[in-house]
Amino acid sequence: NAGVTQTPKFQVLKTGQSMTLQCAQDMNHNSMYWYRQDPGMGLRLIYYSASEGTTDKGEVPNGYNVSRLNKREFSLRLESAAPSQTSVYFCASGTNMNTEAFFGQGTRLTVV
């Protein structure tokens, strides 16, 4: 089992460009999450999907959109990237919302 797989691992964008971060899990988990991690701060929740077909905003949703494509996949889209979105992005999944979350290896995004 690969667990949680994120692509790409690294990305550099110019301000205003758009891109989609991909995430897939092979653990048959219901819940999936997108976090960002900035230096000196913990992980902050961007969006989450409690189950297939639902998505909800987290702590810092502005500038992002998500799609729960199916049970396995949960993508994060930046429509118009800004330097403030430079961060490390982590996708995670869990059996449900009241169990531990398993994390991917992260995507390091730099917006110049």
Place this chain on the structure above:
Amino acid sequence: GENVGLHLPTLSVQEGDNSIINCAYSNSASDYFIWYKQESGKGPQFIIDIRSNMDKRQGQRVTVLLNKTVKHLSLQIAATQPGDSAVYFCAENVKGQKLVFGQGTRLTINP
């Protein structure tokens, strides 16, 4: 590695000593708590969890203590090893809602 945790609280211990990492959580309604370990360049890794109907739980070399009265969580690591060097995060969950992470503590093991 990543510049994760540049300004995090830091705990330094000697190899072989016991470590105690503390966490104050914010929501008295939280009923599930998790400790994660994050090594440089990697995603957070689950260590141990505890539910609010317990005040102590033990794993291999790790113990989590929960004090609901003062909303305090601690992670004890016995006989620390160089591989324990990492940033440790506590996370709280409220009745099946989103998982909220604390700031994190960087643990450094001195030889």
